[in-house]
Amino acid sequence: MTKKTRTIKVDYLARVEGEGALYIKIKDDVVQDVKLKIFEPPRFFEAFLQGRDFREAPDITARICGICPVAYQMSAIHAMENALGIQLDGPLREIRRLMYCGEWIESHVLHIYMLHAPDFLGYEDAVRMAKDHKGIVERGLQLKKVGNEIVSLIGGREIHPINARVGGFYKVFAKPELDGLKERLKWARDAALETVRWTAQLPFPEFEQDYEFVALSHPEEYAFNEGRLVSNRGLDIAVADYENHFVEEHVEHSNALHSVLKERDSYFVGPMARYNLNFDQLSPLAQEAALEAGLGRECTNPFKSIVVRSVEVLYACDEALRILESYEKPERPYVDLEPRKSTGYACTEAPRGILYHRYSMDSEGKIVTARIVPPTSQNQKTIENDLWKFVPKFLDLPEEKLTWQCEQAIRNYDPCISCATHFLKLDLERV
Amino acid sequence: MAGKRKPKVAVWKFASCDGCQLSLLDCEDELLAVAEEIEIANFPEASRAVVKGPYDLSLVEGSITTPHDEERIHQVRRSSKFLVAIGACATAGGIQALRNFKDVQDFISIVYATPDYIDTLRTSSAISEHVRVDFELRGCPINKMQLVEVISAYLKDRKPVTPAHSVCVECKRRGTVCVMVSQGTFCMGPVTHAGCEAICPSYNRGCYGCFGPKETPNTESLSEWSKENGMAGEELVRAYRSFNACATPFRKESERHD
Numbered sequence: 001m002t003k004k005t006r007t008i009k010v011d012y013l014a015r016v017e018g019e020g021a022l023y024i025k026i027k028d029d030v031v032q033d034v035k036l037k038i039f040e041p042p043r044f045f046e047a048f049l050q051g052r053d054f055r056e057a058p059d060i061t062a063r064i065c066g067i068c069p070v071a072y073q074m075s076a077i078h079a080m081e082n083a084l085g086i087q088l089d090g091p092l093r094e095i096r097r098l099m100y101c102g103e104w105i106e107s108h109v110l111h112i113y114m115l116h117a118p119d120f121l122g123y124e125d126a127v128r129m130a131k132d133h134k135g136i137v138e139r140g141l142q143l144k145k146v147g148n149e150i151v152s153l154i155g156g157r158e159i160h161p162i163n164a165r166v167g168g169f170y171k172v173f174a175k176p177e178l179d180g181l182k183e184r185l186k187w188a189r190d191a192a193l194e195t196v197r198w199t200a201q202l203p204f205p206e207f208e209q210d211y212e213f214v215a216l217s218h219p220e221e222y223a224f225n226e227g228r229l230v231s232n233r234g235l236d237i238a239v240a241d242y243e244n245h246f247v248e249e250h251v252e253h254s255n256a257l258h259s260v261l262k263e264r265d266s267y268f269v270g271p272m273a274r275y276n277l278n279f280d281q282l283s284p285l286a287q288e289a290a291l292e293a294g295l296g297r298e299c300t301n302p303f304k305s306i307v308v309r310s311v312e313v314l315y316a317c318d319e320a321l322r323i324l325e326s327y328e329k330p331e332r333p334y335v336d337l338e339p340r341k342s343t344g345y346a347c348t349e350a351p352r353g354i355l356y357h358r359y360s361m362d363s364e365g366k367i368v369t370a371r372i373v374p375p376t377s378q379n380q381k382t383i384e385n386d387l388w389k390f391v392p393k394f395l396d397l398p399e400e401k402l403t404w405q406c407e408q409a410i411r412n413y414d415p416c417i418s419c420a421t422h423f424l425k426l427d428l429e430r431v
Numbered sequence: 432m433a434g435k436r437k438p439k440v441a442v443w444k445f446a447s448c449d450g451c452q453l454s455l456l457d458c459e460d461e462l463l464a465v466a467e468e469i470e471i472a473n474f475p476e477a478s479r480a481v482v483k484g485p486y487d488l489s490l491v492e493g494s495i496t497t498p499h500d501e502e503r504i505h506q507v508r509r510s511s512k513f514l515v516a517i518g519a520c521a522t523a524g525g526i527q528a529l530r531n532f533k534d535v536q537d538f539i540s541i542v543y544a545t546p547d548y549i550d551t552l553r554t555s556s557a558i559s560e561h562v563r564v565d566f567e568l569r570g571c572p573i574n575k576m577q578l579v580e581v582i583s584a585y586l587k588d589r590k591p592v593t594p595a596h597s598v599c600v601e602c603k604r605r606g607t608v609c610v611m612v613s614q615g616t617f618c619m620g621p622v623t624h625a626g627c628e629a630i631c632p633s634y635n636r637g638c639y640g641c642f643g644p645k646e647t648p649n650t651e652s653l654s655e656w657s658k659e660n661g662m663a664g665e666e667l668v669r670a671y672r673s674f675n676a677c678a679t680p681f682r683k684e685s686e687r688h689d
Binding site: 012013014015016017018019039040041042043044045046047048050052053056059060063064065066067069110114115118124125126127128130134137138141142144145148156157158159160162163165170171333404407416 | 444460636
């Protein structure tokens, strides 16, 4: 420790989806550089979507991410429907919400129990954690399974489901076919409540920050698929205006594009943003559990995102049950859509935050241009900002411990690097 | 294997969506039991712990698309006793192999403002084009129960049971009425490798070929039937050029109509 220069390096960040690295350079106890490097190879989705039929976008874009394919399908579908001037309501709209509840449960629980909790309890992974906390890990796996069961039943399979289409679904279900989910969800709702209580008592570093949170907001519900883009600093825009307010920057150390707000700078999307902006629309049970867990109506410590995610799992169980209680089979599975020369926009709330899609199609329905902005590239700059502030507070820690804490700070965001490459590796250099 | 050390298993990622390795974590009922039988020695998506190779079993996800990965797959091969390619990216180049039909420089400039920062190969290719592969598991995504079968077969030193017949056989076994015959819906089931358990036709849609070609597929016959039923050549090109576009029988059939 007598050396003046230190580097913290993580060549291949673990427990995140995709490939990334971290590099931090410290000179005379001052942070000189923070780079969240994304070396996940680029796959060029926006390019090869050109010339494809507009109906193919949901299945193709699902392949951007095996963890949140439903989000890609929902954003693609809503953008195409926006282009063609339709908006679904009634039971078809409700089934989409139900499917999204399934993905939120599956994706959030994966992160809470298998990727993030081991950091708080000092385990390398959930399998090692299970040796001392078997009941907890098993509860997590079973809760995650309920999310997957919803997606599998509605979508056909958990990963890259096949049932959603522009205009609706290929197949819709009679009420009794979905009834089996209810008992499972009632168990899941109890397990989610236990999860909120369990995560709330984990040890959290003091790290309250001043963020601009951005999320979809809808007048009548905790927004999933529709609404306006709002922030805690006055942003309030239609989704179609997204590109007038947000800009992506290509930086050398990353195969992902960094997204910033033109008027200001970095911003924060995902569960923390939704919770802070849309708290009032959580179900009474979710609100009560959050307050009882000591979260408050506002939460600005990203390490507590694990509790916020748990509250959202509880909400998703509650919401799925509400949908199932009032469900009636739609009269027809989908509406037929005729293509026309048009442009459409959509933002939906992927588990990790807003996922923006824009498409233009020609009169035959061929995609002319496509633009996709995933949540992780929007959070990337905020993650780097957190590390700039976090590292100086913990310089006394031994190398191995500091590195692990930096990794944990990154995992607060549940980064999905497969999505953003359009990921992560830690290099902490102390000069 | 009683009394012996647990086999060391590694999971490697190349260009992919992470969905196939996620399938392992999606085995909610089997994961802890599987972890009793093996040592998860290198699986970055699930663990910080890295145990040095060599590894007894390597599961490789993703395709080769960068000069760095072209080198790295050889290192993976050298450190692996038994290497299984999992998923359409690893077995056929994946959806990103659509670049193989175009000029990749055009693709880079469409997506990135500063193309100079991007280091990529002209093509996306399967693992078997670079190194010897001991077993291929198909699908976009793979079926998680087939993954459990592959790991179980490896532990018992037997061949995995993953039939190479068509999706049609799976429809018959499920009792799904043929969507081509009954609705005239274009379906790639007759030429597509089994494994998914014929999900799409049971949801009133035609198979779209995400498990790639079956053994000896008669793609020409399917194309002729489809044309007689009003399908355009360019639609056939798109049908064959999706998640397994560079699997040889699908690539050749798409070229016939291009």
